[in-house]
Every structure is written in C-alpha cells, then in structure tokens.
Amino acid sequence: MEGITDPSFRRLILDGSESGAIGGACTEFLRVTQQPLKTEVLHRALGRRPQSQVPVGVQLMGNDPWAMAETARRAADTEAAFVDLNFGCPAPRVFQHGAGSALLDRPSDLARLVEAIVTASPLPVTVKIRSGVNDDRLLETVLAGIEAAGACLVTVHARLKIESYQMPAKWRRLARAVAATNLPIIGNGGLERPEDLEAMGRATGVAGFMIGRAALRNPWIFDQSLAYRQNRSQPQPDLADHARWLARYASAMENSGASPRQALGRLKQAARYQSAQGLAELADRLPTAMRCQDRDDFFRTLGLWEAVPSGEGEGRDSPH
Numbered sequence: 001m002e003g004i005t006d007p008s009f010r011r012l013i014l015d016g017s018e019s020g021a022i023g024g025a026c027t028e029f030l031r032v033t034q035q036p037l038k039t040e041v042l043h044r045a046l047g048r049r050p051q052s053q054v055p056v057g058v059q060l061m062g063n064d065p066w067a068m069a070e071t072a073r074r075a076a077d078t079e080a081a082f083v084d085l086n087f088g089c090p091a092p093r094v095f096q097h098g099a100g101s102a103l104l105d106r107p108s109d110l111a112r113l114v115e116a117i118v119t120a121s122p123l124p125v126t127v128k129i130r131s132g133v134n135d136d137r138l139l140e141t142v143l144a145g146i147e148a149a150g151a152c153l154v155t156v157h158a159r160l161k162i163e164s165y166q167m168p169a170k171w172r173r174l175a176r177a178v179a180a181t182n183l184p185i186i187g188n189g190g191l192e193r194p195e196d197l198e199a200m201g202r203a204t205g206v207a208g209f210m211i212g213r214a215a216l217r218n219p220w221i222f223d224q225s226l227a228y229r230q231n232r233s234q235p236q237p238d239l240a241d242h243a244r245w246l247a248r249y250a251s252a253m254e255n256s257g258a259s260p261r262q263a264l265g266r267l268k269q270a271a272r273y274q275s276a277q278g279l280a281e282l283a284d285r286l287p288t289a290m291r292c293q294d295r296d297d298f299f300r301t302l303g304l305w306e307a308v309p310s311g312e313g314e315g316r317d318s319p320h
C-alpha cells in the first residue's frame with residue numbers, strides 16, 4: 001500500500017506467516033508516466049528477497065502503453081514473479097492524469113493497455129480494478145476486455161472510485177465479476193477478520209482474497225485466517241508480540257538502508273494502525289510517542305521497551 005508499506009513490511013509478513021497463509025503479494029504501485037521505469041527502480045521496490053516462496057510481483061500504474069509495456073518487459077529482468085496493473089487508485093492527482101481508476105470509464109483503452117503489456121512481458125500479468133468510477137455499470141465490460149487482452153487473474157475491489165475507502169464494500173459486485181469472466185477473481189474490500197473471508201467466499205464464489213488495511217492493524221491476520229479455515233485455534237498476539245513485531249520492523253528498515261528518520265516515521269505509522277487493534281490499550285500514550293525523535297525513546301514512551309528484546313533484529317527465525 002503506497003505510502004504505508006515497503007519491502008521490509010512485506011518481508012516481515014511473508015517470512016513470518018505460516019506456509020499456505022499467503023498466496024501472493026506485490027509491491028506498492030509504481031507510477032509510470034511517459035518513460036519506462038529503470039530496472040533499478042523495480043529492484044528497489046521489490047527489496048531484498050523474502051525467504052518465503054510466495055510469489056511477489058511488481059505493481060505498475062500508468063496509461064502510456066509503450067512506457068508501461070517496456071517497464072513490464074524490464075520486470076522480467078528482476079525477481080518479480082508477475083506484473084500487476086493498478087486500475088483502482090482513486091487519488092485525484094492520478095485520476096486527473098487519466099491513470100489508475102480513471103481507465104475504468106474507458107474499457108477499450110484499458111484493454112488495449114493490458115494487451116500491450118501482456119504482449120511485451122514474459123511474466124504473467126494480473127490486474128487490480130475497482131468496481132467502477134461513479135457506478136458499476138461497466139464492470140462486466142471492463143472484465144471482458146481484460147480477459148480478451150490475456151491477463152491471468154483479476155483482483156476486484158468491491159468499491160467504486162467515488163466510494164474511496166470508507167464506504168462499505170458491496171460484495172455483490174464480486175459475485176457479478178465471478179459470473180462475468182473465466183478468470184480467477186480475487187475479492188477485496190472490507191475484509192477485517194478471518195470470518196469475513198469465509199463470508200465473502202460463500203456470498204460471491206471468489207477464488208481468493210486480498211486483505212488490505214486489516215494487515216496494517218493486525219499483521220497476524222493471514223495466520224489467523226489459515227487457522228480459522230483449518231479449524232485450528234488462532235494465534236492471539238499480545239502486547240509483547242506487537243512490540244517485538246514493531247522492533248523487528250524498525251531493524252529491518254534500518255538494515256535495508258532507510259535512514260533512522262524514515263524508519264521512525266514508518267514505525268509511528270505502523271504503531272498508529274496497530275493501535276486500532278492490538279495496541280489499543282496504548283492509545284492514550286500514542287500522541288506523546290508520535291513526538292519522539294528516536295526509536296528507543298518511542299518504545300520507552302509507549303511502555304514497550306521491556307518487551308523489545310535487546311539485539312532485536314532480522315536474525316530471528318520468525319517475527320511472530
């Protein structure tokens with residue numbers, strides 16, 4: 001998720017989750033304008049390879065067929081397992097430039113773009129869409145174009161562009177998407193708890209699930225969902241588990257070249273998300289912690305210092 005997650009976050013989740021809990025992941029969107037992105041940019045976005053065998057793709061967003069296709073071709077020179085195309089972003093600066101969700105109103109242009117990328121790149125191409133811009137009338141048309149263009153999977157966010165992130169996701173759009181195409185549909189939008197995955201699957205017939213913000217609040221949601229599906233007891237992280245997770249995240253960022261300042265900013269953001277769930281009891285201390293200038297001070301202010309093992313870093317087997 002652009003501006004929030006990064007390769008360290010992804011690696012912590014992928015390497016810390018049980019085998020089978022996660023089927024795939026991709027980078028935050030990379031904006032492609034008139035020039036293709038350099039291979040180094042793709043390498044940087046992918047970051048250090050996780051130990052996990054889960055396929056990780058690069059996500060591209062743009063509307064220039066040549067620049068997008070050439071970037072997708074270059075992605076084959078990296079460790080990317082697939083190329084994902086973002087037609088869901090509602091950000092005004094993206095939308096005004098005719099990229100992201102703007103293409104949902106121009107299904108033929110969207111399909112031509114996908115086709116150019118599929119033709120250029122030896123990697124599998126997947127697509128992420130919202131259900132429409134102002135309404136969902138073009139959903140089936142958009143999906144038919146994507147299928148004909150040769151993409152191999154579509155993730156559908158069950159909200160419109162104008163519904164942003166807060167309006168309830170309408171899962172019946174996912175059932176429509178499943179009925180409209182032979183491609184596997186991954187359902188996205190409003191998955192908060194393991195039970196929600198089962199409910200979405202039952203209501204819509206989607207082939208899989210994409211979890212967005214819930215993973216920021218609760219990095220254990222993938223393991224919990226797997227355990228729920230297998231009728232096992234779910235991991236129940238406590239405050240110390242959250243503290244250790246945050247400490248590992250901070251170390252991972254610093255070890256991958258983030259400056260202490262950047263790492264602290266991301267750490268605060270992660271703590272803010274986790275304060276909605278596992279760190280809820282610390283909500284009172286968070287405003288003061290947000291003003292801390294270094295990470296040790298941050299953990300002390302939150303009262304989490306004791307829980308952070310000395311030398312906490314990337315070397316341990318599991319972040320969980």
Ligand SMILES: Cc1cc2nc3c(=O)[nH]c(=O)nc-3n(C[C@H](O)[C@H](O)[C@H](O)COP(=O)(O)O)c2cc1C
Nearest residue numbers: 001002028029128157188189190191211212213214
């Ligand atoms: C701040 C923010 C950044 C996001 N960045 C991306 C992104 O880079 N690529 C993407 O496919 N989706 C991105 N999303 C959308 C999420 O992946 C997801 O589709 C959306 O939040 C709905 O799922 P949820 O209800 O499970 O969060 C972003 C969402 C937020 C809130």
